[in-house]
Amino acid sequence: MITAGSLAPTTKPGPSGPDWAMRLDAWWRAANYLSVGQIYLLDNPLLREPLQSHHVKPRLLGHWGTVPGLTLTYAHLSRIIMARKQKMLLVAGPGHGAAGLNAAAWLEGTYSEFYPEVGQDLDGMRRLFRQFSFPGGVPSHASAHLPGSIHEGGELGYCLAHATGAALDNPDLVVACVVGDGEAETGPLATSWHATAFLDPVRDGAVLPILHLNGYKIANPTLLSRMPRHELNSLLIGHGWRPVEVTGTDPQEIHEAYADALSLCLNGIFEIQGSARAGCVHGGRRWPMIVLRTPKGWTGPDVVDGKQVQGSWRSHQVPLAAVREDAHHLALLEQWLRSYRPEELFEADGSPVPLVRDHRPLGTLRLSANPVAHGHTQRDLRLPEPFAHRVELTEPGKVVAESTRLLGEYLREALRLNRDQHNLLLFAPDEHASNRLDAVFAETGRRWQLATEPGDDHLAHDGRVFEVLSEHLCQGWLEGYLLTGRHGLLSSYEAFAHVVDSMVGQHAKWLHTAAQVPWRRPVPSLNYLLTSHVWRQDHNGASHQDPGFVDHVLNKRPEVVRVYFPPDANCLLAVADHCLRSRGLINVIVSGKQPALQYLDSRRAAAHCAQGLGVWRWASTDLDGDTDVVLACAGDVPTQETLAAVEVLREFVPDLRVRVVNVVDLARLAQPEVHPHGLEDTAYREIFTEDKPVIFTYHGYPWLIHRLTYRRPGHEHLHVHGFHENGTTTTPFDMCVLNEIDRFHLALAALERVPRVAGRLGHIRQQLLDRLAEHQEHIRRAGEDLPEIRDWTWNG
């Protein structure tokens, strides 16, 4: 590992003048003072009078331990930005250190620009302190309220993935990313080091990881800080990085070393980018990074109540916990605050003295004012005509197509149209080909910077398709890309989308908060295509059968979540086009990839998807309006089985009046006060009736449909068939039978609820059970579905 302090003086950045370290240190002290103030003080912000307990907040909430490392890093990044006029974005992994980041934004003036009530004066400083972790104020983490932030950092693990996503297609940007050493133990972060195998030095910006080895997490030492240095070095080198260590406990020495290290790193980055951009292809590229070793809670109380706090896990949250009650703690707090010498840092009116104020880059070069972080650098996506690759139909339910294959063609065109704009990327955990989206490889390749071998398929240095077997990375990269204003799609096997349950939850929180922040522009939506779904796991089995991701997503704030079940390829095209145009949302599209029947021509598909649900008159037999039963469906396989059930019913009870309803946009089922897409009760009643039985065949777990409709008129007549965790490796139709969403069970469920058929039910039930028995017998003997099931088409 290179130790920065040992570098030759020629590598110093230079232009900040001879007293740069003194000015930087003053800024750092000011930022630390303001951070402690936020955690502790209600009043007396500049300690004009002796500190008393009523100046202190009743509930002490925040995280001090990480702050001095964050503020130190901020100070040094600002310095190098000033020296080089370099565009930088900061992603702070330990978002729990938001007090330090708020302080930095306030010192840079940005905070007061966005929140004029928190001015750069004494009153503003009082507000800055008071509002932190306070009811009605700002949260303890770096959420969307914080200027310059794209990363909340509450749930640890995603900072380096976000930083990488932000750097993609931003060739002039350097994204500095502070990685906590505790955070580095998480799975998502551990895999994030692989970014070097994907970043393209020609088209992308750079990521500069700063691994902050403050040695501790909440209550334990961290693994990487206790690993022998040479082993840590080898680990990072193995991942494609060139670590530069900055270490020490003396501020002056650290300032020298950190400045040298940053200079060295930027030089290294420009060297790599320069030679690649000049056309020089070389393997074995190693991106510089920093390993920063400073004590946790540095500059805070050293020993409290006989226990070591500084340089220990005890400094993680509030090092002095009983300030209001304990005079000794109060005295220690005052001593701590005064140790930063606030009288040297702030004018009498509370504004930063020029020495401190001027330690900031100009305008949008300030880390807290980067327009990239606020969604201000977006370009609209150019999208093809959605139906250029439509399925041609003359009648419904006869033609077979693979829906995702058509979507692949649409995406290929979208990539082509945006080739020059560089603002669309596709992500999947190794599954574009498996998910039948491989048409995109006619336009672009799979991103790859490592060695290639004969037989490798479509690997490319500048490919716009990212495939890595980590759902976390796909999600994190895409989030970083979207949060900086670009567009994308993540396709995944339906079951394994659960791997990112937690991440999508965090993203939903961010979008919801960001929508309330007026200076943030809504960023392009996070679009999921869930395919290889529960009903068609032909090669796999129970492990691959889980349709619950949408349940999880629909728990999130309704303003930001949408779930779509296009029944066929033309509907998939209409929905995907709609989602890719949207902003500020999480869109989940569930669609199969297997050959399946097609129902709607492009005109009907567009109208049906715009409506979100509707009566399929062509499939219904209740045209006189005197409906016996409603068969509703959501999902491609449920739609097929529902239509097949209509035919079964026609065979057994020709005079039965059946209405078929298809639902694409699941949230239409909710009431308008529950979800913005919710249908009015009057419209719901018109479609579903309020007194007839409704047999609803749903793609996923049935409880979701009940949850969405429980206050609807006629809910007591709603009977939902869906996935009941009866999964295994079997035939497609048998999966339906096992979960009773097949045509025979559906027909029976309908007839059981039509009183006028009661007299005939005994005979009909027996015949339907006979068909099911015939199915069972056949698949066990032949290993595939009966021909009349397998080759079934709609005979309208």
Ligand SMILES: Cc1ncc(C[n+]2csc(CCOP(=O)(O)OP(=O)(O)O)c2C)c(N)n1
């Ligand atoms: C995924 C996740 N698990 C657990 C936590 C609870 N938590 C908050 S901070 C923290 C320790 C973080 O340590 P480190 O990353 O080293 O940060 P620092 O030392 O800079 O505070 C933990 C475990 C969390 N926020 N996220």
Ligand SMILES: [Mg+2]
């Ligand atoms: Mg730590």
